[in-house]
Amino acid sequence: MTSTLDSSSSVVSPPPSSFLEVRDLKVAWPTDDGLVKSVDGLSFSVERGKTLGIVGESGSGKSVTSQAILGLQKGTRAQVSGEIWLDGDELVSKTADEMRVYRGNKVAMIFQDPLSSLHPFYRVGEQIVEAYRVHNDVSKDVARKRAIEMLDRVGIPNPDRRVDDYPHQFSGGMRQRAMIAMALVNDPQLLIADEPTTALDVTVQAQILDLMRDLQKEFHSAIILITHDLGVVAEIADDVVVMYGGRCVEAGAVRDVFYNPQMPYTWGLLGSMPRLDRDRKGRLDPIPGNPPSLINLPKGCVFAPRCVQKHRVPGDACATVRPDLLEADPGHSVRCHIPADERRRIWAEEIKPVL
C-alpha cells in the first residue's frame, strides 16, 4: 500500500459531525508518462437518509472517488491521501484487511454493469449468501432465507425459485435488482451506486430508481449516486457535486445547482443536452474542445481551455491561477474566477433564457 499522507493531515483533525465526510481526497497513479491525478482535492459530506449525486463526464474522477471510499485502491500503485470519515472512523489510514470489515457491511456498492459484476459460474442466491455469511456468523439455511427475503424485497418474482438461477437467466433489469439485493443484504449505512442505470433501458431505469428511492426510505441509508445523466440526478439526489478534471467545480443542493448554476461548465452541460420538457431549439450549444488529460492539467482553472466565458475575467487569471472552491450562497460552492454577482447576472440574463 502506498498511501501517503500529506503534511496538513498529519495534524489529527477532529472527526466530523456528518455521517460521511471526505476531506481533500487525492488519488494519483504513477505511470510511465507521468502522474495521473484522477482525483485532486475533493471534499464533500453526506448525511444518513440523504442522496448525494456526483456528476461528471468520463475521466472526471467520479468512479475513482467511489473506489477510494471503499478502499479498493489499497494494494495497488495508487497514491491516496486526504481523509475519509465514515461514522467517526477514518478510512484512508486503514489497512486492506481492516477495510474488509467495512466493505459490503457498512459500505456497499452497486456497479454499472450487472452482468460482469455477477459471477457467471455461481447461482445468484449463492452469491448473496456468500456476501451475508462473510459478515454474519449464520448457517447456510438462515443465509439462504435472508437471500430469498432480499430478492423478494427488490421485486424479483418467485424469489424462492429464482434464488437458484444463474445470472444469465436473469434479464438486465433483474440482474441489477439482484445486485441491489446483494448490496443491501447487510443493511449498509452507506450505499454507493456507480452508474446503476446506465446499462439499462429507460423504462427499466425508472423501475430501478423507484426501487432505490423506496429502499432508502426503508433502510435510512446514505446514498452516493455517480452518474453522467443530469436527469437522473435531478430525479433522485438531494445534493449535487459537479466534477471536472478530478476536481469539484460546483456543489450544492439539487435545486441550487439546477435552477441557479454558477459555473460555466455546468451551464455548458445544461446547454449541450437536448431537453424533452422544453420546446425544441434549433441548435445545441456544445462545450467546445475535449476533456483535459489528467497528466498535463491546465495550469490555471482546469476548465479554462474550453470555457467560453473566460474573457470576462480581466488579465490571464483563468490560465495561470487555480480558482478556489468558494461559497457563493449558503451551501452552494463554485470554483470560478468570475465574481459571484457577475455570474448570477450572466446566468439570469444570458444563459437561462436560451436553455
Place this chain on the structure above:
Amino acid sequence: MTVAPSTEPSGAPTLRDDALLQVRDLKKHFPITQGILFQKQVGAVQAVDGVTFDVAERETLGLVGESGCGKSTAGRTITKLIEPTSGSIVFDGKEISGYSRSQMQALRNDIQIIFQDPYSSLNPRHPIGTIVGAPFRITDSSLTDKEIKSKVQSLLERVGLNPEHYNRYPHEFSGGQRQRIGVARAVALRPKLIVCDEPVSALDVSIQAQVVNLLEDLQEEFGIAYIFVAHDLSVVRHISDRVAVMYLGKIMELADRDTLYSKPLHPYTHALLSAVPIPDPDNQNRRERILLTGDLPSPINPPSGCVFHTRCFKAQERCKLEVPAFREVAPGHAIACHFPEERKPFDPNAEGRVIRSTMSAEEQDQQLPVDAHPDLVQQAHQDDRSQFR
C-alpha cells in the same frame, strides 16, 4: 390522406411513392438451429417483424426504442448488411431487397452507415487517411494518391479534424474525434442516405452535442437523408423530422416529431416519455409517471395479440387476442393500438400521479432475458446440475 381502414396487421399508411426509401412489411427472423451435422431450425428470433415506413430525400427519420426492439437490425437490413427474411426495400425507385453483394456494391455510393462504437468500427492498423480514403479508392480507380489525399484532407477539415492528422492511427484520437472520422468516411461519397446506428450513444454529453450539430450541418450542406437509430428520446427529438417508436420488432407509433412528442397516442410512447428523467427537480416530481412492470419479452416467443400487452397499463382482453392494425389515425400519424388515447407528456399539473402496469408474478417469471432461448436455458440448467451435484 385518409384513415386507412386496413384490418391487416401490416396495413401500410403514410405511403409516399416518391419517397427516397420505401420499406414495406420488412421482416428479419434469425433462425435458431440445433444439431451439429444435420442442423434443424427450432425457432427464430423475430428481430424485425413487419415494419413499414418511408424516408424522403433530405429527411431524418428517427427509429427509437429500447434494446432488443429491432431498431438496429432494421437499420442494418436496409443497408443490406443483413439479408432481410421478407418484405420489400425500394431505394430510389429500385427494389433492392433481392440484390446480391455485387449489385449492392454500386449502391454503396448512395447508402452508407455510421456505427455506434467509434472504437471497434475503425481498423486500428490503418491510419485515418487510409480509412477515410478507402471509399474513393474502391469506387474510382482513376484517382491518384495525391488526389485522394487532398480529398481526404478537405473532408477531415470539414468534420472538424486537423488535416495534418492524416497519418495518425485511430488510437491517437478521443471517442468524439473517432466518431468524426466515422462520419467523414460515411459522407465521403456524398451518399443520399446514411443509416446512423446510435452514433452518439457512446459519447459524453458535451461531445454528443458537437457530433449532433455536425450531422445536422452535413445534412444541410450535402442534402443527405438520415435514418437515425437511437434509444435516447431527447436526441432523437432534436435531430428527427419524423419518429418511429419500435417495440419487439414492430412499429408502435409513427408521426412527425412535434406530434409524437406533444400528442402521443400509444401507451408505450407515453410510458417511454414519462420514464425519461428530466433535469428539472421540481417538475420531475410533479409530472405523471408511468411505471411498466418487467422487462422486454423474448422476441423468440413474442406475446400473442398486441406484443406490448404484457406490460401495458391499459391492456384488456382484446389486446391478448387480436393484433392491432398499424393504421393511420391522422395524416402522417400511424399507431398500432386498440385503445389509443391522447395524454400530455411532462404535464406539471399531474401532481406526481403514478400509474403502474399490473402483471402477475407468473407472467413476469415467464419473461426470459432477450438473449436466452428457453430450450437452451433449460438445457444449460440440466447440464450444470448434473455436473456440479
